[in-house]
Amino acid sequence: MTATVPGRALGTPLARVEGPDKVTGAARYAAEYPVGNAAHAWVVRSPVARGRLRDVEVDPTLDGVLAVLWHGNAPELAKPADPELWVLQTDAISYRGQVIALVVAETLEAARHAAQSVVLDIEEEPHDVVLRADHPELYTPDKVNPGFPAESAQGDAEAALAAAEVTVDVTYTTPALHNNPMEPHATIAVWDGDDDLTLYDSNQGPHMVAPDVAKALGLDPARVRVVAEHVGGGFGSKGSARPNAVLAAIAAKVTGRPVKLALPRQALFTMVGYRTPTIQRVRLGAAKDGTLTAITHDAVSQSSRLFEFAEQTAVVTRHMYAAAHRRTGHRLVRLDMPTPRWMRAPGEAPGMVALECAMDELAHALGIDPIELRVRNEPDAEPESGEPFTSRHYVRCLREGAERFGWAGRDPRPARRRDGEWWVGTGVAGATYPAMAQPSTAAATALPDGRVEVRIAATDIGTGARTVLTQIAADALGLPVTDVTVRIGDTRLPRASVAGGSSGTASWGWAIDGACRQLRERGMTGEVVFDSTELVKARGNDGRHAFGAHFAEVRVNAVTGEVRVPRLFGMYAAGRILNPRTARSQFIGGMTMGLGMALHEEGVLDPHTGDWVNHDLADYHIPAHADVRDIDAAWIDEQDDQLNPMGSKGIGEIGIVGSPAAILNAVWHATGVRIRDLPARMDRIL
Ligand code: MOS
Structure with missing residues (x-):
């Protein structure tokens, strides 16, 4: 492990503390x-x-x-x-x-x-296995995952749409997607x-x-x-x-x-669960200057006969843009199909495709730059609840991302740039993910040699959690990271929340920070067990989100219809970045999964058998190295003292929220073809 200055480990690109164990084969996985x-x-x-x-x-x-x-x-x-x-x-x-x-x-x-x-x-x-928007057994669930109301409404969206100067009314579909850890x-x-x-x-x-x-x-x-x-x-599965x-x-x-x-x-x-297919209708009404007057987002998805899992597809639309008249809703049908469950940014990832592609369609209809359209509809507070944002730097992500990506001077007209056989285009889309924390407990024990052992039943699912937790502990203790050992992944250790909802670092780090600070205050002797429940509950999760903007350049082959993504860039505002190395890896990992969602991944259902015909990695195409070219992430250093002691927001999922839309919007810009049924397969482009 690289040494760091005592008390100054956070913010440094510490390499994974278990990296040597992993590359030498000493690290044991469950079956080993x-x-x-x-x-x-x-x-x-x-x-x-x-x-x-x-x-x-x-x-x-x-x-x-x-x-x-x-x-x-x-x-x-x-x-x-x-x-x-x-x-x-x-x-x-x-x-x-x-x-x-x-x-x-x-x-x-x-x-x-x-x-x-x-x-x-x-x-x-x-059997009945096919999701349809007119399925006779569709119903509105009481709640959608993990506990949001299934419907929301403000004003009179229908009247506002009827009166709007410009409208967009589009249906996007996303296929079943499969977790493949x-x-x-x-x-x-x-x-x-x-x-x-x-x-x-x-x-x-x-x-x-x-x-x-x-x-x-x-x-x-x-x-x-x-x-x-x-x-x-794991990705949720x-x-x-x-x-x-x-x-x-x-x-x-x-x-x-x-x-x-x-x-x-x-x-x-x-x-083990999969991402439900969705059928989503988004309607936008706007004045000629781009001011949104109405937004509706209606999502249809499926669950199994065994278990109701209602994905929160349209919830993301409750947080993004101002509009006086709005409605979101979810309907569900129970089919003779496996139960869908969590897959990286459940709800937000498919929901943001429909919203952010519809915004691109509206920008074109209005003749307004797609970044400018988003900026003009930036809300002052949470659009539906009116709760103030603790921090929201979406516009800065759009502006600074555009600067770094080289957006200025873009010809907004589609199908204008050709390089040999290739159509070339660029696209943008927003990103957001809630910044959550959950109660957890950590123990910190002073060892006789001056080192400290920290224990918490967290899991590192490949994110680098163990490493970041070591940095959090070291700084709270005022010790170099080499003097801290963090033990995780065992129910014999103090109770910790799930590695999900991009909440692990905030949740576990909060408990570790508390235990380590108290150990330091009492002179580094004995053991402290710290339960964050009261603090976490007092603060709550409302009004807290990370934001970002995704930018894509695509090349579409005019002969074959294949899509290449030479550049994919994400600009984020996600609180304090605790480890730039593992954070970048999380961001571009999410973006890579977004690339797969836009272009390759789909569970192809055989209605006669009720099975996906492409149920292996030969036929279910996740991006390979050759699919991923110049991919990068950057961030704004965001200060927000309303979050947790580290000032961090979750970063594990935001990379897949909006990145598929940026790619699809770029495909349209390159070719003039709107792909509203994912993925953007060759046969749909030609
Ligand atoms: Mo993630 S789908 O919250 O594990």
Whole structure:
């Protein structure tokens, strides 16, 4: 670890403290813990979208099979809040790809072979898997994730639209998108007697997993230990216990052996959540000078038969632009499909595509520069609640981003620039993400040699959280970072909130800062345990957002229709940047996922089977290195003392909010073709 000046680690580009462990292979991921005598499990997933499982038969002559579990023989579970964790309990099949049996065997190969050769007796029923804006079963949910009202309205949007000098009325659709962390969801379950269970599990919060698994198994949550020391990505899909954790636990119970279960890549497309497809209608009404008079945003999305997950697609529109008359709403339909869940900026990412592309369409209709249009509609306070912003530097991001990107002098007309076979264009879109903090507890212990150990059950899902937390602790203690060790990723450590909602650093850092300051105040002796709950609750999360602006240059091949993105730039105002190296990595990581969303990624549904036909990394195209050219992020140093002791805002998700719209707006500028159905495939451009 690079040494830093004592008390001055924050703001420096400290390299990942666990980097050497990761590159030398010493860092252990969930499925890599060396447990003796482990058996291996493989999932059997439903080949139909709806039906009844009558029987499961396995060839008794197969070698090495220890158990084949299904609802006919699996241990009885209590019902946890999440019905997806109530595995192997019922004959009802709710979606194709649902786990309906589990094979446990001596080796991975034996388990896989047996799983592939089981004979399933299924009574198939007709299924309904296609999301449509006119689906007869659409309804308005009570709330949308994570607790917002499903609808909002002010003034009379219909009358204002009818009276507006210029209007835009557009429908954008976004496809199902799939979380593909490098490390799949995986669990090793080890029992010690009947009441103590240890799970080495890949997740975004050990304390999110333990209670749900305990509930299902009828255990005292304090006796379920969950270890997640290193996590190879999650993007939201590991934010709560997934079926693999419960499956491994019951398999270990039944066989009396530790059991290792790593989900194969294809299973991730159905078993761990995905981003719902959306159908979004946005209407904008404006005066000729660009002043917005009306905004409406209506979103349609899907959930499963098992569980209502209502994504907050239109919520982002409540925060962006001033307009006296406005309405947002969400409608949902429960289909015979897997349950959608969190995927990086759930709601904001698809919602911002529709809003920011519609703004680009309005700018063109008005003959006003798209940056200028946004600046003219900058609100003084939260557009709907009227709450003051603690800090909002959206306009500065647009202006300074434009300066750095080289926006000035842009010819606004589409399809005017050609370089050989390539049409060339540029586009812009806004970015925002809420700045949240959640209660957490940290412990700081003075060690005899003068060093300090900090403990908190946080997780580092690849973001660099462990490193930034080390910097926060070191500065609060007045020590060099080399004198601080931060231990994370274990329910035996003090309770911490989820690595989600871009809230990890603010939440865990707040608790660590408190523990370390108190340890310093008492002369660096003994141990301090600090619970941030009261402070976090007193401050609340209202009116707090990070903002940004994304800029893209694209080249579209006139012969093939392929889109290249030679430049992608994000300018952010996200509070104090605690580590410029890991922050830049978060920003451009989000932007890269945004590039995938704009151009490549889509779950292609086969309505006959109810499955995505492209359920692996060969066919589901996430951006590869060759797709990502000159990508960069910069930021305004934003001071906001209303946030948390570090003055930071979340940065993990904002990079995917608006970056797809910037690319799509650039595609239009290059070609004159509006892509309103994502992604911008070649066949849609030509
Ligand atoms: Mo993120 S979708 O909040 O883990």
